[in-house]
Amino acid sequence: MxxxxxxxxxxxxxxxxxxxxxxxxxxxxxxxxxxxxxxxxxxxxxHSSQDELLSIAIQTFALLAALATESSPQVADRGMADARNLLRERGLLDPAKDPMAPAGRVDVDREDEQ
Missing domain, CATH: 1.10.1220 (Arc Repressor Mutant)
Structure with a gap:
């Protein structure tokens, strides 16, 4: 130890x-x-000392996601898929618990990369 x-x-x-x-x-x-x-x-x-910055980032992301969804649902889907991949890479999102990534699903626009 x-x-x-x-x-x-x-x-x-x-x-x-x-x-x-x-x-x-x-x-x-x-x-x-x-x-x-x-x-x-x-x-x-x-909780950490970065909570205030994190809350601002989350609010900003939510606004951007809403705007992207209104103008282009495909762009919003791609952005969400990229965000989930980044979170998984950093150990912040367990693929088994991600409701947007059921077993066998490939993220939007990722079929050609695999």
Whole structure:
């Protein structure tokens, strides 16, 4: 098992130590599940300091998608397929849980690339 060293301020260390002690766990045992949840969030979103930027990006994307759908449904479909591919490549979208990619489906305009 690997070791991870992080720097935290004294007040945070004190609060974590108290919580770990109250749970009758070592600091590592107490913090490890939190780190695992951040690495493998399951169906939950792990909040970060980038949440505000992310929410702006999502709103902008939603507006652009609505405009693209009105002017050209094919462009919107291609953009959504590209976005899903990028999310899958980065591990942010599980293909098995993607409602837009049922088994055997090939993304729009991708037949010639495969």
């Amino acid at each position: 690997r070791t991870l060293s992080i720097k935290i301020d004294d007040a945070l260390h004190r609060r974590l130590s108290i919580r770990a002690l109250g749970a009758n766990l070592t600091m590592s045992e107490f913090v490890r599940p939190l780190i695992e949840e951040a690495a493998y969030p399951g169906n939950r979103y792990v």
